[in-house]
Amino acid sequence: MADPLDLAADPVELTAALxxxxxxxxxxxxxxxxxxxxxxxxxxxxxxxxGDAVLARTNLGRPNRVVLAGHLDTVPVNDNLPARLVDxxxxxxxxxxxxxxxxxxxxxxxxxxxxxxDLTFVFYDCEExxxxxxxxxxxxxxxxxxxxxxxxxxxxxxxxVIEAGCQGTVRVEVRATGARAHTARGxxxxxxxxxxxxxxxxxxxxxxxxxxxxxxxxxxxLQAVGVSGGVAGNVVPDEAVLTVxxxxxPDRSPEQAERHLRExxxxxxxxxxxxxxxxxPGLAHPVTRELVAASGGTPVAKLGWTDVARFAALGMPAxxxxxxxxxxxxxxxxxxxxxxxxxxxxxxxxxxx
Amino acid sequence: MADPLDLAADPVELTAALxxxxxxxxxxxxxxxxxxxxxxxxxxxxxxxxGDAVLARTNLGRPNRVVLAGHLDTVPVNDNLPARLVDxxxxxxxxxxxxxxxxxxxxxxxxxxxxxxDLTFVFYDCEExxxxxxxxxxxxxxxxxxxxxxxxxxxxxxxxVIEAGCQGTVRVEVRATGARAHTARGxxxxxxxxxxxxxxxxxxxxxxxxxxxxxxxxxxxLQAVGVSGGVAGNVVPDEAVLTVxxxxxPDRSPEQAERHLRExxxxxxxxxxxxxxxxxPGLAHPVTRELVAASGGTPVAKLGWTDVARFAALGMPAxxxxxxxxxxxxxxxxxxxxxxxxxxxxxxxxxxx
Numbered sequence: 001m002a003d004p005l006d007l008a009a010d011p012v013e014l015t016a017a018l019x020x021x022x023x024x025x026x027x028x029x030x031x032x033x034x035x036x037x038x039x040x041x042x043x044x045x046x047x048x049x050x051g052d053a054v055l056a057r058t059n060l061g062r063p064n065r066v067v068l069a070g071h072l073d074t075v076p077v078n079d080n081l082p083a084r085l086v087d088x089x090x091x092x093x094x095x096x097x098x099x100x101x102x103x104x105x106x107x108x109x110x111x112x113x114x115x116x117x118d119l120t121f122v123f124y125d126c127e128e129x130x131x132x133x134x135x136x137x138x139x140x141x142x143x144x145x146x147x148x149x150x151x152x153x154x155x156x157x158x159x160x161v162i163e164a165g166c167q168g169t170v171r172v173e174v175r176a177t178g179a180r181a182h183t184a185r186g187x188x189x190x191x192x193x194x195x196x197x198x199x200x201x202x203x204x205x206x207x208x209x210x211x212x213x214x215x216x217x218x219x220x221x222l223q224a225v226g227v228s229g230g231v232a233g234n235v236v237p238d239e240a241v242l243t244v245x246x247x248x249x250p251d252r253s254p255e256q257a258e259r260h261l262r263e264x265x266x267x268x269x270x271x272x273x274x275x276x277x278x279x280x281p282g283l284a285h286p287v288t289r290e291l292v293a294a295s296g297g298t299p300v301a302k303l304g305w306t307d308v309a310r311f312a313a314l315g316m317p318a319x320x321x322x323x324x325x326x327x328x329x330x331x332x333x334x335x336x337x338x339x340x341x342x343x344x345x346x347x348x349x350x351x352x353x
Numbered sequence: 354m355a356d357p358l359d360l361a362a363d364p365v366e367l368t369a370a371l372x373x374x375x376x377x378x379x380x381x382x383x384x385x386x387x388x389x390x391x392x393x394x395x396x397x398x399x400x401x402x403x404g405d406a407v408l409a410r411t412n413l414g415r416p417n418r419v420v421l422a423g424h425l426d427t428v429p430v431n432d433n434l435p436a437r438l439v440d441x442x443x444x445x446x447x448x449x450x451x452x453x454x455x456x457x458x459x460x461x462x463x464x465x466x467x468x469x470x471d472l473t474f475v476f477y478d479c480e481e482x483x484x485x486x487x488x489x490x491x492x493x494x495x496x497x498x499x500x501x502x503x504x505x506x507x508x509x510x511x512x513x514v515i516e517a518g519c520q521g522t523v524r525v526e527v528r529a530t531g532a533r534a535h536t537a538r539g540x541x542x543x544x545x546x547x548x549x550x551x552x553x554x555x556x557x558x559x560x561x562x563x564x565x566x567x568x569x570x571x572x573x574x575l576q577a578v579g580v581s582g583g584v585a586g587n588v589v590p591d592e593a594v595l596t597v598x599x600x601x602x603p604d605r606s607p608e609q610a611e612r613h614l615r616e617x618x619x620x621x622x623x624x625x626x627x628x629x630x631x632x633x634p635g636l637a638h639p640v641t642r643e644l645v646a647a648s649g650g651t652p653v654a655k656l657g658w659t660d661v662a663r664f665a666a667l668g669m670p671a672x673x674x675x676x677x678x679x680x681x682x683x684x685x686x687x688x689x690x691x692x693x694x695x696x697x698x699x700x701x702x703x704x705x706x
Contacts, residue, residue, distance in 0.1 A: 167537065171586055182680070183598045184520065184657035186574035193577035193595070197553030204550055221539035224546035225590060226583030233524055233598060233627065236576050242546070245536045245586060274586065304537035327535070 005038040007110035011345055012090060012338045015103040019083040019092045025073040025133070028052040028125040032072060035106065035123050042110050045121075048143070052125035053135040055146050056109060058118050064287050065118040065149035066352070067316075069136065069307065070102040070156075071127035078332040091335040096324035097128075100336040101155030104323065104344045108352070115352040117287065120149060127307065131276075136307050140314075151287040152311035153348075157324035160340040160347070162295050163302035164216045164281030164319050166309050167247045170257045171225070171274040174199050174242045174265045181236040189236030193229045196240050200224070202264060203244070211249035214283035216301035218249035243273070247303065250278030250312070279309040282317025291319070294351035321347065358391040360463035364698055365443060365691045368456040372436040372445045378426040378486070381405040381478040385425060388459065388476050395463055398474075401496070405478035406488040408499050409462060411471050417640050418471040418502035419705070420669075422489065422660065423455040423509075424480035431685040444688040449677035450481075453689040454508030457676065457697045461705070468705040470640065473502060480660065484629075489660050493667075504640040505664035506701075510677035513693040513700070515648050516655035517569045517634030517672050519662050520600045523610045524578070524627040527552050527595045527618045534589040542589030546582045549593050553577070555617060556597070564602035567636040569654035571602035596626070600656065603631030603665070632662040635670025644672070647704035674700065 005017055023031040032052040039047050045056045052072070057065075074094035083092035090100070102123060109121050124135030131137065140147055176196050181189025208220040222244065229240025244265075248257040254277045262270050282288055283299060292299055302308065302320050311318035323340035358370055376384040385405040392400045398409045405425070410418075427447035436445035443453070455476060462474050477488030484490065493500055529549050534542025561573040575597065582593025597618075601610040607630045615623050635641055636652060645652055655661065655673050664671035676693035 169536075169587070182657065183522075183574055183576045183578060184600050186576045186600070187572070189576075191576055193580050194553060194556055196580070197550060197557055200547060200550030200553060203547055219540070221536060223536045223539040223542075223544055223589050224582075225536060225586050225588060227546050227549070227580050227593060228583075229577075230579030230581075230596065233578050233596070234522070235578060237578060240580060243583065243586070247537055247539070304535065 005034050005106070007038050007106045011103045011107045011341050014107055015090055015095065015100050015336065015341060016083040016085065018099040018102055019094050020081065022077055022081060023073050023094070024076050025126050025129045028072050032125065035072065038106065039109060044113055045109065050139055050143060051135060053139055054123045055121070055139065055143070057120040058115065060118050062116065062118040065120060066287065067120040067122060067147060067149040067152045067311065068105045069122040069124070069152060069154045070098055070105050071125065071135070072102065072123050073125050073128050075128050075330050080332050088339065089335045089337050093334065095336040096157045096334045097329035098156050098322055100324055100341045101157065101322035104341060104348065105155055107345060108348055112349070112352055117352065120146060122146065136310055140310060147311065147314060149316060151285065151291065152308065152316050152318035154306055154308045154318065154320050155322040156306050156320050157322045157326045157329065158320040159325055160323050160343045161297055162292060162299040162319050162321050164214065164283055164299040165250045165279040165312065166302040166304065166306050167218055167249055168252065168254060168257055168278030169274070169276050169305045170246045170248065170254065170261065170272060172244050172261050173271045173273055174244060175269040175271065176240045177269070178236065178238045180231060180238045183234045183236055186236050191236050192240040193237050196227070196242050199242050199265060199268060209249060211251055213249065213251055214281040216281045216299055218301045219303060220249055221247040248278060250280045253277065276305055277309055277313060279312030279318055285317045288317045288319065291351045295347045358387050358459070360391050360459045364456045364460040364694050367460060368443055368448065368453050368689065368694060369436040369438065371452040371455055372447050373434065375430055375434060376426050376447070377429050378479050378482045381425050385478065388425065391459065392462060397466055398462065403492055403496060404488060406492055407476045408474070408492065408496070410473040411468065413471050415469070415471040418473060419640065420473040420475060420500060420502040420505045420664065421458045422475040422477065422505060422507045423451055423458050424477050424488070425455065426478050426481050428481050428683050433685050433687070441692065442688045442690050446687065448689040449510045449687045450682035451509050451675055453677055453694045454510065454675035457694060457701065458508055460698060461701055465702065465705055470705065473499060475499065489663055493663060500664065500667060502669060504638065504644065505661065505669050505671035507659055507661045507671065507673050508675040509659050509673050510675045510679045510682060511673040512678055513676050513696045514650055515645060515652040515672050515674050517567065517636055517652040518603045518632040518665065519655040519657065519659050520571055520602055521605065521607060521610055521631030522627070522629050522658045523599050523601065523607065523614065523625060525597050525614050526624045526626055527597060528622040528624065529593045530622070531589065531591045533584060533591045536587045536589055539589050544589050545593040546590050549580070549595050552595050552618060552621060562602060564604055566602065566604055567634040569634045569652055571654045572656060573602055574600040601631060603633045606630065629658055630662055630666060632665030632671055635665070638670045641670045641672065644704050648700045
């Protein structure tokens with residue numbers, strides 16, 4: 001059993017302590033136990049354990065409630081444990097994704113006895129694997145009242161800047177069909193791979209939108225992510241499939257994004273294989289405005305997809321704010337600069353005053 | 354052990370008898386035994402067994418020698434044995450590819466004691482599997498004098514028409530490269546699948562040559578036969594590969610065909626994975642002219658690749674002449690019309706008369 005977590009201690013040491021409890025997806029019991037035990041010691045908090053998710057909240061009767069969320073699991077350890085602090089940077093599996101953010105949340109829970117808004121802390125499991133296992137999704141289905149609030153802050157890495165909303169993502173298979181023939185008599189067939197040429201031409205001619213919402217700049221994208229086709233080395237192929245991923249700004253609904261792709265690839269068989277809504281930045285809400293003011297910076301658009309979108313789908317403004325560079329997530333070299341851990345903490349402390 | 358083959362009997366019955374000795378590639382011992390035994394009974398023939406190939410020849414001191422070649426193996430049986438004769442059509446595995454042709458050869462061997470040209474009969478194994486196992490190739494390496502002659506007739510199905518020469522075939526992999534990036538920030542990468550668009554455009558714009566040689570019309574072709582690429586559903590792919598099969602008229606050497614593709618796909622990484630020369634029709638040779646005259650028809654170009662090209666590479670004119678529709682080869686429904694078996698026999702008998 002790990003040493004008890006000292007939530008009130010230095011948040012960088014707390015990050016390292018969390019990193020040193022391995023918690024690859026589906027193996028989060030130990031870290032959830034440690035988090036649960038530490039949170040139960042904080043008397044003003046109501047704590048609930050739900051599978052390997054740990055939920056905690058204040059019940060101070062404030063007019064607004066802020067939900068802070070972070071997952072406890074990591075991708076598989078890659079010879080990068082235990083945590084190592086080198087020149088102000090903490091290295092190790094889970095440092096940036098996202099135990100730095102978890103540490104900020106835990107430290108706040110222990111050191112903010114009278115926050116300006118009621119707070120809900122959601123630590124959850126299985127974010128790094130197929131969406132169907134996602135602990136936040138399970139909490140949403142089984143304890144929905146625990147996710148209610150006026151603003152959600154997902155503490156995924158954002159370089160300690162507020163990233164607002166997120167883009168949606170849709171993946172489609174664009175299928176071209178033809179007719180087989182022996183290549184010695186190729187003109188008797190219809191080549192399905194050749195027919196993909198027109199699809200690639202449309203991709204090439206495509207001008208992705210740049211969209212400004214609440215001062216955030218979203219940049220859409222349309223990329224082929226897979227292609228396959230072929231029967232044998234001497235056969236004109238009768239089927240070829242191009243898989244395309246479209247990232248769309250949150251002013252488009254999933255249905256609109258799907259319709260857009262169906263129009264773009266008219267004449268081809270289009271199958272949606274994956275579709276997740278974006279999230280509007282929601283920066284007009286008074287509580288969000290307070291957070292932006294506390295951060296002292298200008299929010300930027302979140303381009304990737306995160307669990308922010310789950311909160312947005314519940315009708316709440318939701319933002320990302322966490323320490324570290326998200327592009328280091330899932331790499332062997334992942335790390336988090338300690339000054340960003342402290343910076344996130346300060347912003348949230350100012351916000352919650 | 355099968356009943357002895359009666360080579361002098363009706364060639365259609367002989368075809369059926371050969372079909373009823375299953376001889377899937379690498380399992381040709383039984384049919385080779387039967388063919389060898391029957392040929393050894395023909396006194397004017399010199400017979401050699403070489404693995405599961407059986408070679409037989411006359412040594413009559415004629416000024417010219419004609420080589421007749423047929424493979425004994427078939428593709429796997431597909432619930433299509435034994436042979437069935439229905440309305441003048443013999444059905445079953447190997448009927449068209451190519452025991453009808455083998456039967457014509459065997460019947461000739463037994464019933465043409467004084468042919469106008471010396472004859473060499475080559476029955477060989479493993480034609481239907483990877484070229485490296487091909488029995489004709491083995492004979493060429495180990496008993497090369499057995500393939501020498503002034504004309505080769507490969508009795509593969511040709512609808513009983515003389516198909517002259519054959520087209521060459523070259524397969525290349527055209528590789529596009531790029532740089533990976535997360536699709537949420539696709540503009541930071543270079544999409545290798547998108548880069549294949551230009552390759553497909555060149556394929557589409559390609560005008561295959563039509564080439565006339567010795568009155569035979571060759572029609573070239575250029576077909577994508579495979580495509581693959583993709584890293585993950587959210588990653589801009591850094592590699593994509595298109596496999597292209599080019600069928601080229603026999604006025605082009607393999608080196609010229611390869612150079613042609615390298616020029617066509619300039620700017621891309623091109624790897625040759627397979628290259629087989631074509632064969633010129635060689636219809637100007639006097640012995641070939643005799644065969645054409647005996648057939649009473651006009652030769653047509655062979656578009657597919659056959660072992661004809663092996664003989665052409667030895668510097669001999671070589672043609673295809675055999676009963677049945679080649680497009681039925683390798684199908685469950687394969688069959689050979691009995692009148693085409695008889696027709697081939699008559700043409701060759703007139704020729705050798």
